[in-house]
Amino acid sequence: MSAPTPTPTTRAAGAAAPPPTAASASAPAPNPTNCKVILANNIAKRLHGEVQDGLAALGRKPHLVGFLANKDPAAKMYADWTGKTCVENGFDFTLQQLERESLEEAIRAANRDAAVDGIIVYYPVFNPSRDRTIQYIVDQRKDVEGLSPYLINNMYQNIRFLDPPANVQKSILPCTPLAIIKILEYLQIYNTILAYGNRLHGRRITVINRSEVVGRPLAALLANDGAEVYSVDVTGVQRFSRGEGIRKQQHAVEDKDGWTLADCLAVSDVVISGVPGDKYKVPVELVRDGAVCINFSSEKNFTPQIKEKASIYVPAIGKVTIMILLRNLLRLVQNQPGTGGSSDACAAPEASS
């Protein structure tokens, strides 16, 4: 029995995308590709529901205080956006604008003030080294950014609770790395068939940027969840991994001497880039076909051509990050003595959070 089946040629002509040409590599693709572009807004919605449920259970408005001690218009814009998002979502926000030499004392006062639930400082204030010491002043019980030494230490050591062995109070993770993890969960890169804590086993992930606030903690978190992570910056490549069969309880870091970004991209299912400045672009031709690509820089680290190769592309993550900030604030309040001490009302079903 035969049937009128179209030939491969006519079927190919009916497909959405044309065959690649030299022109399509430089000009924007006129036709749709198979790449799924996922906007942060869609991912933030899920977190929004979770935050609202936690807030309803709490029965009061958590209060976040922001400290702006620089003249950077971008920091002011971010501060205003934080305030707007807080108010829209049922949180209180106070912005303190002050001279930078008064900052440390103002933070100490907020640490003591029972009316303050969370503290955020808009960096940079002085220089990276002195700003670091400012992070140390913020009381970890009010640290929405998860940058206090104790919290950071927990994160690198894959310690997920503040109160072992009871393990009901989850440790606070830095906002941007946690936002990226929530995005990877949404994109089904975390495989929920695997045991909690191992759900990235078998994934190879390149992270371009190894800053102390995002790139390095992110590489650590992903490796702790089972991934093999290639962390890339101008100084070279490091591998973060729990080893064969992810037998180690926490990741180890290894310098990959002689490795370049090309070596990392050639084996990576997921590429996460956060290089500041508008000059940097991830070389599309080195990205593996079907890779999942996420940009967390405020600039576009990927050119539009990435859509001709990636299976999924997330161009920006800001709306998820700010929802994580509110989620962290809520968790801080839930962790306060007398609030029940449990973070169950805000518990995530998956991953490291």
Added chain:
Amino acid sequence: MSAPTPTPTTRAAGAAAPPPTAASASAPAPNPTNCKVILANNIAKRLHGEVQDGLAALGRKPHLVGFLANKDPAAKMYADWTGKTCVENGFDFTLQQLERESLEEAIRAANRDAAVDGIIVYYPVFNPSRDRTIQYIVDQRKDVEGLSPYLINNMYQNIRFLDPPANVQKSILPCTPLAIIKILEYLQIYNTILAYGNRLHGRRITVINRSEVVGRPLAALLANDGAEVYSVDVTGVQRFSRGEGIRKQQHAVEDKDGWTLADCLAVSDVVISGVPGDKYKVPVELVRDGAVCINFSSEKNFTPQIKEKASIYVPAIGKVTIMILLRNLLRLVQNQPGTGGSSDACAAPEASS
């Protein structure tokens, strides 16, 4: 603020698995690993519910006829198992044992018999070439195995429906390849974030076995769903792929001259092996850490050591295959004129089925 955090050394000692030793490579692992072993039974349960729902909507027992024209005890055992599973699940089954020279006429009679909904022939009967012509005799409207030329042709060309442009009658796919696809869906290797038909984009899959009944159709199905597939047998390696950005509507096949199994395994997230005979073993040391490994041979193609490396291991698939057989039978009945012509009652939410 400091906290009593255990040192990396004590944490590693508290983990389940010991560091790998020379001994652990040859002896069975005494300690649990991070590999998730998934038994076919768990996957079959989901299909079972779907088949029962379809059957309830149908309101009558579909009737499968099996033809056993050889003296192979394994074939007899499989026939008995088919019968038992049919009866247990609310289907009628008749086994016709006959001389092989009467087989063709018996199949033609069953083709004409309105009381027969589905036909299965237990192979081998003669030799591969003559058995092929027997497959051609089975009426495609009663072919539960999906081996008729028209159905096979649909499969290779990525044509998923029997009645374009209405597209309500799904084409019948061969049982074992479809069982493996259902397993990959269950294991979340299909990413439902991606568009239907593209959900394996970015996956590299090695299929060891290129038989006409399982290995080659499986490679084609996986590539049609967006995967890059390395098909391996004793004659060499072929790549089945829809190309960069999966722009082609259906897969193309390319000989990978000079490639060996080692090259394929080095880049593969998923390894599917179905080599007959108890001599063949997939070399564990060449499998990527965290790979998903599936055995569809009746013999064990993987040694127990695979669990020290794989993230997921499925040791056998028979119980899923037989549930697919019943699902195909149900679909044949649903596709009969007067039954509504729609396979909606048995529609799968995902993938190529």
